[in-house]
Amino acid sequence: MLEDLAAVTRIPALFQRLTKVLDHARAVFVLPDDAPFILVDHQPGDGVVEYGYRFMDKSNLLCVFVGMAWGDQSKDPVWEVRVEAGSPELAEMLRSGNWHRLVARRAESRFSDWGKFWHEDLAGSSLMLGASAAVTRFMEEDNAEHMAAEFMAGAFYALFASGALSALLEVAKQHADPGLGSQHGNG
Numbered sequence: 807m808l809e810d811l812a813a814v815t816r817i818p819a820l821f822q823r824l825t826k827v828l829d830h831a832r833a834v835f836v837l838p839d840d841a842p843f844i845l846v847d848h849q850p851g852d853g854v855v856e857y858g859y860r861f862m863d864k865s866n867l868l869c870v871f872v873g874m875a876w877g878d879q880s881k882d883p884v885w886e887v888r889v890e891a892g893s894p895e896l897a898e899m900l901r902s903g904n905w906h907r908l909v910a911r912r913a914e915s916r917f918s919d920w921g922k923f924w925h926e927d928l929a930g931s932s933l934m935l936g937a938s939a940a941v942t943r944f945m946e947e948d949n950a951e952h953m954a955a956e957f958m959a960g961a962f963y964a965l966f967a968s969g970a971l972s973a974l975l976e977v978a979k980q981h982a983d984p985g986l987g988s989q990h991g992n993g
Contacts, residue, residue: 824857825850827951827958828873832859834959841966842975843870858886866892867978868934870965872958874941885944885954887961888936889971891978897932899981900974909970910935917964934974937961 828850837843843861850858850873858873869890876883889909891897900906910923917923917937926933939957944950965971 821853821857823951824874827955828858830952830955831872831958831962834955835963837861838966842972843868856886863975865979865982867896867982868892868971868975870962870971871936872962875938883941884938885941885957886936886938887958887965888938889934889965889974890932891934892932894930894932896978896981897934898929900934900977901927901929903977905974905977906934909974912968912970912973913937913961913964915964916968917961923961923964937964 837845842863844864846860846862846869851860855877856871856873856875858871858875861870861872862868869892871886871888871890873886874883875886875888891900897906906925906927910925913935914923914937923935923937925935937957939954941954944954944957947953
């Protein structure tokens with residue numbers, strides 16, 4: 807019981823430190839003015855299975871999460887930047903065209919620090935792709951919090967600079983409005 811009490815008293819200070827890391831990551835990579843994604847909430851959330859910021863396009867087709875995740879099964883925490891589809895159906899459509907793999911490969915071409923991009927093939931999941939690194943991996947660094955922020959900012963930047971995220975969003979829009987593809991001569 808004493809361990810639980812000690813943990814509860816440390817949690818607010820821990821979340822303050824995490825917020826500083828996340829805010830530094832957002833300061834390192836600021837979204838371009840013409841980016842189709844906007845910050846959902848200026849406060850990181852949810853603190854239950856993850857803690858970070860979410861960015862969504864105006865149609866809620868794709869969501870980008872930037873933060874720390876540990877899951878609902880008490881997995882080891884990871885710093886993560888990931889892309890999720892707005893629905894499992896949209897995710898399945900994107901997976902059927904291997905878009906999640908292509909986008910992960912393209913984003914990885916702009917990302918070399920601390921890891922690589924992965925893609926999710928699990929049917930029924932909205933999760934598409936991302937970059938993750940175990941929190942413990944950063945503890946070896948002199949300035950672990952700074953390095954974690956740089957990792958997340960770098961992965962976030964890679965999604966945009968590579969054109970990967972805009973390509974995935976364009977395909978998602980075409981799926982949401984099939985007439986859009988024929989207007990552009992793509993379908």
